[in-house]
Amino acid sequence: MAFVIYGAGAIGGILGARLHLAGFDVRLIARGAHLDAIRAGGLRLESPEGATTVPVPAYGSPAEAGVEPGDVVVLTMKGQDTPAALDALRAVAEPSTPVVCLQNGVANERLALRLFANVYGVCVMFPATHLEPGVVQARSAPVPGILDLGRYPSGVDETARSLAAAFEKAGFVAEPRPDIMAWKYRKLVMNLANAVSALSGLDGDDAVRLAELVRDEGETVLAAAGIDVVDAETDEARRADILQMPPFPGRGPGGGSSMQSLLRGTGSIEADQLNGEIVLLARLHGLPAPANELVRQRAVAAARDRLPPGSVPAAELLAELRR
Numbered sequence: 001m002a003f004v005i006y007g008a009g010a011i012g013g014i015l016g017a018r019l020h021l022a023g024f025d026v027r028l029i030a031r032g033a034h035l036d037a038i039r040a041g042g043l044r045l046e047s048p049e050g051a052t053t054v055p056v057p058a059y060g061s062p063a064e065a066g067v068e069p070g071d072v073v074v075l076t077m078k079g080q081d082t083p084a085a086l087d088a089l090r091a092v093a094e095p096s097t098p099v100v101c102l103q104n105g106v107a108n109e110r111l112a113l114r115l116f117a118n119v120y121g122v123c124v125m126f127p128a129t130h131l132e133p134g135v136v137q138a139r140s141a142p143v144p145g146i147l148d149l150g151r152y153p154s155g156v157d158e159t160a161r162s163l164a165a166a167f168e169k170a171g172f173v174a175e176p177r178p179d180i181m182a183w184k185y186r187k188l189v190m191n192l193a194n195a196v197s198a199l200s201g202l203d204g205d206d207a208v209r210l211a212e213l214v215r216d217e218g219e220t221v222l223a224a225a226g227i228d229v230v231d232a233e234t235d236e237a238r239r240a241d242i243l244q245m246p247p248f249p250g251r252g253p254g255g256g257s258s259m260q261s262l263l264r265g266t267g268s269i270e271a272d273q274l275n276g277e278i279v280l281l282a283r284l285h286g287l288p289a290p291a292n293e294l295v296r297q298r299a300v301a302a303a304r305d306r307l308p309p310g311s312v313p314a315a316e317l318l319a320e321l322r323r
């Protein structure tokens with residue numbers, strides 16, 4: 001099994017580097033200054049256990065990387081970049097190519113399945129940072145992440161079992177699951193606070209209140225839409241104490257993946273795919289979702305205007321919701 005890791009930033013960079021170190025054939029797809037840095041000096045992988053530079057091959061597109069029979073393509077770009085990425089992929093990959101959505105959110109799989117027959121979802125519990133070209137940081141050690149996965153929309157097959165085995169060989173904890181989307185919907189509830197922490201930070205009481213609001217609203221909408229969601233206790237029990245955060249000298253300012261989009265000033269953020277999923281479901285089912293709608297709108301605007309994280313006080317957003 002060879003891996004084409006498409007969108008090799010924080011998550012894809014660490015995964016690709018660790019698979020490469022575990023002996024797998026890996027090709028990264030990256031872009032911009034990050035691609036230039038990997039090509040020039042390898043990918044620097046930092047973690048609480050130390051740092052190493054991994055000479056993993058990197059390419060600028062699927063056409064350059066090539067996608068051969070037997071390759072698995074792992075999508076690790078943020079959800080807003082998935083449609084363009086799939087478009088470039090379909091030009092060179094057979095429709096039978098396994099496509100693995102190792103991403104937050106629940107919409108990437110459906111986009112991929114329209115174009116590719118064999119799609120897999122991964123529930124990504126894997127705190128990771130990428131703020132500097134050529135450098136990725138794994139926050140948890142010794143296990144960097146939990147990557148449970150399954151076939152989309154449901155089921156487990158031989159490829160799912162081989163993927164889990166490969167991820168485990170690379171140091172992750174991974175289990176094939178027939179109901180992976182129910183786990184990903186639980187993760188979505190957690191990620192509804194990504195935009196809150198990007199906009200306001202997550203330290204003050206107001207930010208905590210706003211995070212609770214978007215999550216409670218998300219739970220209500222998912223339940224009303226009749227969506228199967230793993231319960232919070234089962235999810236917590238699965239995670240147990242697998243992820244550990246020992247001291248990490250040299251760690252970047254971190255924050256979640258959405259905050260990193262603002263820190264890097266990428267111009268986009270994953271809020272339409274996270275909070276926007278709740279807004280969409282609410283609209284489909286005739287329900288209100290004002291907190292997720294507000295947070296989504298403001299996060300997209302903040303990214304577009306290249307505001308730094310913490311620019312929008314949670315108190316202001318809460319006041320707007322009370323109006």
Ligand SMILES: NC(=O)C1=CN([C@@H]2O[C@H](COP(=O)(O)OP(=O)(O)OC[C@H]3O[C@@H](n4cnc5c(N)ncnc54)[C@H](OP(=O)(O)O)[C@@H]3O)[C@@H](O)[C@H]2O)C=CC1
Binds near residue numbers: 006012081129260266
């Ligand atoms: N970081 C974390 O702690 C966690 C992240 N996740 C999820 O994992 C997914 C990936 O997040 P993360 O790794 O943080 O994101 P990053 O932004 O760090 O990495 C994605 C990379 O993909 C690149 N990219 C996007 N489109 C293309 C393309 N068409 N061709 C080449 N490169 C491309 C981006 O480039 P550019 O920078 O130029 O946009 C970026 O370097 C998201 O769904 C996120 O929510 C899940 C759990 C934890």
Ligand SMILES: CC(C)(CO)C(=O)C(=O)O
Binds near residue numbers: 191194256257258
């Ligand atoms: C849970 C969390 C916050 C872990 O980093 C995440 O999924 C993200 O950053 O998107």
